[in-house]
Each structure stands twice: as structure tokens, then as C-alpha cells.
Amino acid sequence: MTIQRRCILDSLTFFPQSVFEISSFLKTHGTPVDVVTIYRTLNCFVEIGIAGKTKFKDDFSRYELISEANHHHHLVCDKCGAVEDIPLDDKLLIDEINKKTNFKVKSHALEFFGICTKCQQ
């Protein structure tokens, strides 16, 4: 556990952030960390299961904290790119899959694209 790793961990949220965003945040909060270190650390966090990696339509990865208690899905604005967290009942869907196939579901990504509240005005 190093200073850099602690800072990266502290800057993670349930809101998925890009490496660029994390890097900017750390720069303006007194502890600049090289992007390479951020990449390596986040990959490590994903492997040990404390962070999740997501990719939306733009093509860079976003990272967020993972917790069983906080399972949720994402509403992504097509206009401004804002991401909203939303808890959804995904049990029915998984039951449906189990009924129809014998694919063994281990994880899932439910993402909805559209226009956020702000951009509707």
C-alpha cells in the first residue's frame, strides 16, 4: 500500500470515472500521480475485485467502486455523457435466461442510453 494507491482508491466512487478524470482530480488535489500508475493500480483493483471496469459508447474505460450492497446499473446521456446510477430489479431477466437457455450467467451489464433530465430542457 503506497501513497499513490491510497489516493487512487480514495478518488474512486460508485460513479464510473475515466483515467483522465481521476488523473485531473488528483492533480488538483495535491497528489499528482502518473497515468501509467493509475492504469496499473486500477487493473490491480479490478483483479482483486474491489473495482469495476465499464466501457460506454465513447472508447475509454471507466472505473468505479464495487460493492454487493450497491449493485446498480447505468443511464448514460447521449448528449452530455453524464452517467446516472440506478438500481434495477434484474432478477426476472436472469430467471428468463435460465428458463430459455443453459448459459450460466455470472455477471451482467445493463446500460440505457438516452437524454438526461438536464439535456431535455
Added chain:
Amino acid sequence: MTIQRRCILDSLTFFPQSVFEISSFLKTHGTPVDVVTIYRTLNCFVEIGIAGKTKFKDDFSRYELISEANHHHHLVCDKCGAVEDIPLDDKLLIDEINKKTNFKVKSHALEFFGICTKCQQ
């Protein structure tokens, strides 16, 4: 409408394929087309709404035909990468979102990861 575009359109399926796969297919079927042309054509197809672009965990894009009548979702095998199409009733989820927020959903991607039938043996 050129020969190349016709060939690319004909090689599309409801099964999402990578540019590499489409390129290989065209090479072994008498009509090699430059990958740049494939990229440009597929982007065009996506813009006019006849093709869909998907990204799974590996990081290259996959393209498939789109049709209202054939709306479906994907089961992606974590082991072999196989993709299975599955129709799912997503109405309830979207209703749930409309009830909880005023985000205006325009499209969605429901992807399930796990182990396919073959890889379970």
C-alpha cells in the same frame, strides 16, 4: 452503392462480428476489401441505422444487422468469447426507469457474461 458496400452488407448478420472477421470472410469469398473501407462503410451503416455497433469486454467493435422485428440481447461467454443472441422482455425494466427517473431512454444494451453450454462440459 458499390460492390464493396454490397459485399459488406451481405456479410453482416444478427450475430455481431468484428472488422477482422468480416475482412477474413470477404478474403475467403472472392472479394477482398480493405479494412479501412470496411470501417468507413460500417460507420456509415450505423449512422443510417441499418447496423449496430457493440463492444464487449475485449476491445474491438463488433457490428451486426439491426431490425425492429429482431430486437434481442447478448450472452457472452467469458471463456471462449462465443456470443449467443437471446430475445428478452425489456419492457418492465424501461417502465421501472420511467417510474423512478425522468431520463428519456432511447436505446439500451443488455449483456450477460458467464459460461456457455459448450464450455460447461
Added chain:
DNA sequence: TGACTTATTGCAAGTCATTTGCAATAATTC
């Protein structure tokens, strides 16, 4: 504590999917 071992950092350089510039070629228009 301090010498020793091991893991992490940061820069530079490499990789790989995708995009862009541009001249040659093909399709469309008149």
C-alpha cells in the same frame, strides 16, 4: 535502527484498433 530484499513508481517507447489525408478509381449526373 539500518542493511537487504522486494514491490511500485514514472518516464520513454511500443502496441493495437481505429481514423484521416490524399491521389487514384469508380459511380452518377447531365
Added chain:
DNA sequence: GAATTATTGCAAATGACTTGCAATAAGTCA
């Protein structure tokens, strides 16, 4: 069929991400 316009394919650029490696910091054990 000549003139206009769009599409092709090569080479080169881009941009997110990874890797090599020497310097530095953490952890270990007397």
C-alpha cells in the same frame, strides 16, 4: 461520353492502453 461527385486503398496519424527499465519507496529481518 465528358464533367462532377463519391468511394476506394494505401500510408501515415491518432489515442487509449501496455511494457521495459532504471530509480525509488515499502516491507522484512536482524
